Amino acid sequence: MSTMQTDPYFIDFPARIQAIQAEMAAQGIDVYLGSRLRTLSWTVDAFCPWRSYVVIPPDGLPTAFTFVIDAARVGHDSWLGEDHVLGYAPMGGQDQITVVSDLISRYLKGGKGVVGIESGMATYLPEGNLTHHEYERFQEAVPSARLVNAHDIVDRLSLVKDEGTINRFRKASCIVDIGHQAVLDAIKDGGYRGMTETEIAGLAAYAMRKAGSEWEWSFTGGNEIASGYRTSFTGGACTPATRRELQPGEPLMVDLHAMFMLGLGDHAHNYLLGPATPRQRWHAKNFVDLVSLCLNTYKPGVSPSSLADEMMLFAEDRGFAEYMVPGFEHGIGLMGDEWRIGLNDGPFPYWTNPDHVYQPSEMLICAMQYACPEEAIGFRYENPILITADGCEPLSRFRLAIEEI
Amino acid sequence: MNSFRYLSPEWTAEAFRRLKEELTPDKMKNVTSSMVTFYENCPDGKNRALYYKFIDGVVADVSIQEGEPPDAEFRISGDYDTFARISRAELGSRAALMTGKLRLHGNMVKALSLSAVVDRMNKVLATIPTEY
Numbered sequence: 001m002s003t004m005q006t007d008p009y010f011i012d013f014p015a016r017i018q019a020i021q022a023e024m025a026a027q028g029i030d031v032y033l034g035s036r037l038r039t040l041s042w043t044v045d046a047f048c049p050w051r052s053y054v055v056i057p058p059d060g061l062p063t064a065f066t067f068v069i070d071a072a073r074v075g076h077d078s079w080l081g082e083d084h085v086l087g088y089a090p091m092g093g094q095d096q097i098t099v100v101s102d103l104i105s106r107y108l109k110g111g112k113g114v115v116g117i118e119s120g121m122a123t124y125l126p127e128g129n130l131t132h133h134e135y136e137r138f139q140e141a142v143p144s145a146r147l148v149n150a151h152d153i154v155d156r157l158s159l160v161k162d163e164g165t166i167n168r169f170r171k172a173s174c175i176v177d178i179g180h181q182a183v184l185d186a187i188k189d190g191g192y193r194g195m196t197e198t199e200i201a202g203l204a205a206y207a208m209r210k211a212g213s214e215w216e217w218s219f220t221g222g223n224e225i226a227s228g229y230r231t232s233f234t235g236g237a238c239t240p241a242t243r244r245e246l247q248p249g250e251p252l253m254v255d256l257h258a259m260f261m262l263g264l265g266d267h268a269h270n271y272l273l274g275p276a277t278p279r280q281r282w283h284a285k286n287f288v289d290l291v292s293l294c295l296n297t298y299k300p301g302v303s304p305s306s307l308a309d310e311m312m313l314f315a316e317d318r319g320f321a322e323y324m325v326p327g328f329e330h331g332i333g334l335m336g337d338e339w340r341i342g343l344n345d346g347p348f349p350y351w352t353n354p355d356h357v358y359q360p361s362e363m364l365i366c367a368m369q370y371a372c373p374e375e376a377i378g379f380r381y382e383n384p385i386l387i388t389a390d391g392c393e394p395l396s397r398f399r400l401a402i403e404e405i
Numbered sequence: 406m407n408s409f410r411y412l413s414p415e416w417t418a419e420a421f422r423r424l425k426e427e428l429t430p431d432k433m434k435n436v437t438s439s440m441v442t443f444y445e446n447c448p449d450g451k452n453r454a455l456y457y458k459f460i461d462g463v464v465a466d467v468s469i470q471e472g473e474p475p476d477a478e479f480r481i482s483g484d485y486d487t488f489a490r491i492s493r494a495e496l497g498s499r500a501a502l503m504t505g506k507l508r509l510h511g512n513m514v515k516a517l518s519l520s521a522v523v524d525r526m527n528k529v530l531a532t533i534p535t536e537y
Contacts, residue, residue, distance in 0.1 A: 234518045305500050312499070312524070322434060322521035326499055347504040354503040373518070 009171070009261050011164035013045055013079050016157065020056055023153040030113035031104050032056035032150060033138070036128040037336025039118060039154045040064065041262045044085070046077035047214070047335060051128075053100050057107045065100055097134070101141030108145055115142065116150025121350045124339045126219055155343050158333055160361045161386070165334065168263025169363060169384050173395035175211045175258040176265035179223075180398045182207030183254050183269075188405055192252070192273055197225040197241035204256050208265075213258035217335060218266070224255035227273075231378035232371045235325050239380075248273050251280070251377050252405075262334040266365055267396035268380040272404045280377060284402035286320040287370045287379045291400060294328055294366060298358070298385055298392035304329055304341065305354035311368075323378075325369040332365045332384055362387045366394070408534035411489060412444065412453050412469055419533050420455075421467035427529050430462025434522055437461055439477040447485045457526075479511035479519075489537045491527065498527055 004010055020043070024032055034043060034054040041047070043054050043062060050067035052074075061084050066074050068087030075085035088096040104115060115138070120129050129151075130138075139147055161169075183204050187195065201223035205216050216222035221240025228250040230239055239253065246252060255268035270287070272280050294311055308326050315321040331341040331352065339352075341364055346353030358364075366385045371378035379402060385392040409416035436459050444453045454474035458466035474480055487506045490496040499520070501507040509516060 234514050305497075305503060308499065309497055316521065316524065321524065322518065324521075325517065326520060354500065 007164075008167040009164050009263075011045065011162060013043070016043060017056060017062055019157050020153055021059055023157070024056070024058060024116060024150075027116075027150065027153070028114055029116040029148065029150055029153075030058060030145075031107045032116040032153070033100065033104065033130070034118055034154065035130050035134070036118045036151065036154075037126050038128075038158070038333055039151070039336075040128070041334040041336050042154060042158050044074070044078045044080060045262065046074045046085075047262065048074060051096070053096070055100060055103050055107075063103055065096060068094075097137040097141055101138055104138075104142055104145070108142060111142060111144040113145050115145050115147050116153065117147050118151040118154075119149045120151060120344065122339065123351075124219070126336065128336065152343065158337065159342060160359065161333075161363050162361075165263065166361070166363070166386055168261045168334075169265070169332075169386075170263075170395050172213070172258050172260040172263045172265030173267065173384055173397070174265075175208050175213045175260060176256045176267045176396055177398045178211045179204040179208040179213075179256045179258065180254065180267065180269050180396075183256075184403070187246070187252070187271070187273075192246045192405060193248075195246050196243050197227055197230075197246070198243055200225045200246075200252075200254060201241040204254070208256065208258045211258075212260060213265070214261075215259055216257045217259040217264055218257040219338075223257060224253070224268075226253040226255075226378075227251070229373075229376040231270075231380075232373045232376050233378070234371055234373055235369065236371055236378060237325070237367070237369045237380065246273060249275060249277075251379065253378065253380050255380055255382060259335065264332060264335065264338075264384070265396065266332070266382050266384055267398060268382040269398055270379040270381075270402045272402060274404050276404050279375070283320070283323070283370070283372060283375070283377050284379070286315070286318055286323075287368075287381070288400060288402055289318070290315060290324070290370075291366075291368065291381045294368065294381075295383075295385070295392065295394055295400075298366060298387065299390060300359050300387055301357060303355050303357050304352055308354075320370070323370050323372045325371070328366065328368050330365045330367050332363055358387045360387055360389050366392070408536050411492070411535050411537045412447065412455065414469065416533065416535060417455065417467055417469040420530055421464065423529050423533060424457075424464040424467060424526060428464060428525060432522075432525055433459060433462035433464070434519065435462035436519060436522060438479065438519070440479040440481070440523075441474045441477040442488065443474045443480055443482040444485045444488055445482065453485075479509065479516060481507055481509055483507040492531055492535060493537070494531055498523065 052066040056062040068089040071087030075082035225241035226239035252271040258265035341352040342356040
């Protein structure tokens with residue numbers, strides 16, 4: 001929680017709520033029932049790992065609900081305070097449907113009105129859309145109200161990032177860079193011998209925690225470490241660390257995640273554990289050149305599809321297109337907002353619109369995956385980037401290279 | 406230079422000749438597979454299937470037939486006009502898939518590793534002088 005406007009991590013949460021309420025009024029929505037993790041983070045400013053809800057009235061403060069065992073902690077961490085973070089529990093009058101619908105009913109005149117809910121689907125498992133069961137039970141609890149899907153309100157308002165959010169991401173990326181330095185220090189000069197992927201994940205986590213990271217937030221297994229053939233799964237952008245021991249002559253992929261005040265760091269750095277072959281160096285140069293081109297290409301006006309076409313043309317000209325996944329981004333926002341970029345306005349519902357046009361102050365993860373399974377080599381690049389007026393700012397500053405150790 | 410009516414037997418024979426001549430097994434990743442591109446709503450109202458067979462990276466067959474598509478490891482379906490736009494380089498095949506204008510049936514993970522091969526084939530096919 002940061003309430004000082006001079007604090008670089010300050011976010012004007014009351015203004016966010018008022019912006020939501022203005023949109024609710026414009027759309028004829030009397031109460032907004034948020035359930036997605038991204039909505040909880042964006043409105044409550046606290047990590048909500050248990051099923052949680054936020055009820056936003058037409059005016060005034062919202063109220064969040066979470067599992068009673070965690071409600072006091074969330075109330076402490078949130079700008080809302082304990083009076084507006086309540087617990088639910090499996091007992092008479094205290095189950096989540098009852099306590100949430102009781103509050104919703106207070107904002108419906110005669111029980112009638114429109115309740116905005118969050119429904120949809122996601123590739124991201126912890127997205128938190130209202131379940132079918134919850135929908136039916138809430139409808140039973142407020143039978144005269146109309147439940148309408150309204151997540152577009154939060155999606156639209158959270159698309160362009162404010163300074164406090166951006167600074168939280170900058171700090172999280174600084175922490176990730178500390179983690180990468182710790183890994184480099186540990187594995188160089190043969191230090192990697194005898195180490196396992198899980199050990200790399202752990203020593204990075206320790207360094208990042210010492211630097212203030214709250215956790216290795218990624219649902220994909222925390223810090224993702226892959227070595228040898230595990231770097232080269234086709235499309236393989238998910239590699240939870242295993243007990244595999246690092247071996248000389250193999251690639252090593254180190255994808256670290258840190259969290260700072262719900263801002264997310266996510267940067268992947270790659271190594272060749274010596275001795276490297278000329279062919280491995282050829283792959284490495286391809287990848288570094290492509291990442292460099294990609295970072296130089298991101299700017300306002302670019303879309304995921306236009307960028308992919310340009311990158312794949314470069315890869316084809318250089319003879320490595322078959323090793324590339326033809327996608328170069330994923331979405332990012334405060335904790336819980338991962339994967340989809342922009343609004344739900346693409347040809348496939350709840351996927352990134354390939355023709356989404358980037359604008360200044362949007363953030364995304366510049367992400368790409370190179371995989372050559374037949375040679376057991378692959379690389380990953382991820383870095384949160386901020387779209388600026390005429391380009392992009394990569395938030396992680398760890399050097400762009402595939403280093404031979 | 407003669408031009409060929411799109412998807413005619415003559416165009417298909419020319420496609421087979423050019424693909425076989427210009428795509429080495431190395432460029433084809435030595436793949437053994439089969440693929441059908443299924444053209445819906447051709448100008449004469451019919452549906453047509455263009456069948457490709459690859460053995461160890463060699464283009465072994467390219468043939469056209471009307472009606473229902475034959476079995477193949479991969480099938481890409483879409484409107485005739487969409488395929489025509491791709492052949493004229495007015496639309497990228499990747500963009501067509503990403504926007505749902507084309508539909509892929511088959512193992513997506515394997516298809517991902519072969520997408521560059523299909524791009525190379527499309528580039529060769531785009532060089533055929535064609536009347537749509």
